[in-house]
Amino acid sequence: MFGFLKQVGDYTRDAVDAARNLAQGFSVTFDHMKRRPVTVQYPYEKLIPSERYRGRIHYEFDKCIACEVCVRVCPINLPVVDWVMNKATKKKELRNYSIDFGVCIFCGNCVEYCPTNCLSMTEEYELAAFDRHSLNYDNVALGRLPTSVTTDPSVRPLKELVYLPVGEIDPHAVAADRPRAGQLPAQVLETLAPPIKAPTKNEGQSTDDAEDSDA
Numbered sequence: 001m002f003g004f005l006k007q008v009g010d011y012t013r014d015a016v017d018a019a020r021n022l023a024q025g026f027s028v029t030f031d032h033m034k035r036r037p038v039t040v041q042y043p044y045e046k047l048i049p050s051e052r053y054r055g056r057i058h059y060e061f062d063k064c065i066a067c068e069v070c071v072r073v074c075p076i077n078l079p080v081v082d083w084v085m086n087k088a089t090k091k092k093e094l095r096n097y098s099i100d101f102g103v104c105i106f107c108g109n110c111v112e113y114c115p116t117n118c119l120s121m122t123e124e125y126e127l128a129a130f131d132r133h134s135l136n137y138d139n140v141a142l143g144r145l146p147t148s149v150t151t152d153p154s155v156r157p158l159k160e161l162v163y164l165p166v167g168e169i170d171p172h173a174v175a176a177d178r179p180r181a182g183q184l185p186a187q188v189l190e191t192l193a194p195p196i197k198a199p200t201k202n203e204g205q206s207t208d209d210a211e212d213s214d215a
Contacts, residue, residue, distance in 0.1 A: 059142035
């Protein structure tokens with residue numbers, strides 16, 4: 001008798017757990033059904049990258065001094081710097097510079113530590129190719145100016161969710177004068193607390209004098 005009641009209780013508990021799990025799944029489904037879809041008709045529509053997006057690296061051959069700092073700070077030693085030593089001037093002469101974007105992880109270390117600022121990150125993200133060897137860009141390909149989504153007349157630029165006003169999901173019909181939900185990097189810095197100022201030498205002396213007078 002008790003075994004039968006135990007089986008009935010276990011079956012009832014399992015049925016309640018299954019109904020609870022189904023209710024949780026349907027609640028997520030119904031919540032997404034209320035949202036408007038965000039669809040980008042690529043390649044006729046493209047999203048505008050964010051302010052600090054790390055895209056294809058732009059390289060300026062005239063500024064490079066072949067110091068190979070970018071190679072040392074790269075986690076995978078990716079940039080290839082081809083140079084020869086000029087015996088007359090006793091300086092390096094740069095011959096070729098290349099980066100394989102099929103291997104690059106776009107960490108930005110080479111751009112951050114470059115002493116002459118000859119490297120910079122762009123907003124260009126279309127780097128697909130049929131042959132992986134074509135992703136190895138030399139100094140000529142790296143020196144090409146990046147393509148911008150907003151300046152291409154054949155493409156309709158769309159704003160990302162951080163650019164959209166609060167509560168707006170559809171990026172297709174948003175007025176340009178409406179305030180955006182996210183903040184610019186400069187605005188974020190303004191909200192941060194100011195750094196603690198270290199006491200100067202004069203302030204330290206005045207504090208010591210006050211302690212001596214109290215004593």
